[in-house]
Amino acid sequence: xxxxxxxxxxxIRGTDDILYEAVPQIAFVGRSxxxxxxxxxxxxxxxDLVKSGKKPGKTRxxxxxxxxxxxxxxxxxxxxxxxxxxxKREQMAKxxxxxxxxxVFKRKAVLVIDMKVGPTDLDLEMLRILQENDQDILVVANxxxxxxxxxxxxxxxxxxxxxxxxxxxxxxxxxxEGRTEILRRIFE
Numbered sequence: 001x002x003x004x005x006x007x008x009x010x011x012i013r014g015t016d017d018i019l020y021e022a023v024p025q026i027a028f029v030g031r032s033x034x035x036x037x038x039x040x041x042x043x044x045x046x047x048d049l050v051k052s053g054k055k056p057g058k059t060r061x062x063x064x065x066x067x068x069x070x071x072x073x074x075x076x077x078x079x080x081x082x083x084x085x086x087x088k089r090e091q092m093a094k095x096x097x098x099x100x101x102x103x104v105f106k107r108k109a110v111l112v113i114d115m116k117v118g119p120t121d122l123d124l125e126m127l128r129i130l131q132e133n134d135q136d137i138l139v140v141a142n143x144x145x146x147x148x149x150x151x152x153x154x155x156x157x158x159x160x161x162x163x164x165x166x167x168x169x170x171x172x173x174x175x176x177e178g179r180t181e182i183l184r185r186i187f188e
Contacts, residue, residue: 001183001184001186001187003043003044003045003067003068003183004068005066005067005068005069006044006046006049006065006066006067006068006073007049007065007066008049008050008063008064008065009064009065009066009072010063010064011061011062011063011064012061012062012064013061013062013095014095014098018064018072019102019104020104020105021105022105023066023070023071023072023105024070024071024072024105024106024107024108025064025071025072025074025104025105025106025107025108026067026071026072026073026074026107026108026110026186027074027076027099027100027107027108027109027110028040028073028074028075028076028110028112029076029079029096029109029110029111029112029126029130030078030079030111030112030113030114030123030126030142031078031079031080031113031114031120031122031123032077032078032079032080033078033080033114034078034112034113034114034142034143035112035114035142035143035173036075036076036078036112037050037051037075038050038142038173038174039112039140039142039171039173039182040065040073040075041173042171042173042174042176042179043073043179043182043183043186044065044067044073049065050063050065050075060077060092061077062074062075062076062077062095062099063075071187074099076095076096076099077092077095077096078092079092079093079096079122079126080120080122096126097129100129100130100133100135101133107135107136108135108136108137108138108186109130109135109136109137109138110137110138110139110140110182110186111123111126111127111130111137111138111139111140112140112142113139113140113141113142113159114141114142114143115141115142115143115144115146115147115152115155115159115170116143116146116147116151116155118155118158118159118162119158119159119162119163124162127139127163127164131164137166138166138169138182138185138186139159139163139166139167139168139169140168140169140171140178140182141155141156141159141168141169141170141171142171142172142173143172143173143174144170144171144172144177144178145172145174145175145177152170156168156170169181169182169185
């Protein structure tokens with residue numbers, strides 16, 4: 001799938017008409033420092049359409065990007081150890097869960113995990129939430145560029161064992177490894 005256009009449409013914190021448009025949504029979800037925004041920029045061949053920061057927790061809204069004028073890429077806030085107080089972290093977690101409970105036209109969830117760290121308890125909890133809500137799920141193991149071949153092999157066995165039989169795509173937003181495969185699976 002070729003990316004011809006991408007534009008930021010809006011950020012929301014609650015119910016909004018954009019949720020219910022007859023436009024498929026590809027929702028990117030993962031921990032605060034896993035590189036979701038960088039991954040979206042990689043997929044879109046953009047350096048800074050999706051804002052990312054050096055500190056975890058930059059994304060505080062559910063951000064919608066219209067891609068090829070016919071699908072939304074949705075950048076969700078990260079969950080986990082974002083540098084914010086407990087109340088704010090709980091608000092972010094509730095916002096993510098609320099989004100996946102909402103009935104939308106068509107949605108695929110891209111669960112982004114850190115390949116070096118492997119699936120955390122929070123990642124496994126998010127996987128459970130996605131499965132309970134009958135989401136179509138693609139698991140992406142980001143940051144593959146920081147591991148050597150031996151480490152990759154060991155981590156993939158670890159990740160595969162915890163991902164309930166789901167296939168996992170290895171990627172690096174930094175080097176664009178896995179980009180073509182992710183786009184193929186998103187749009188199939």
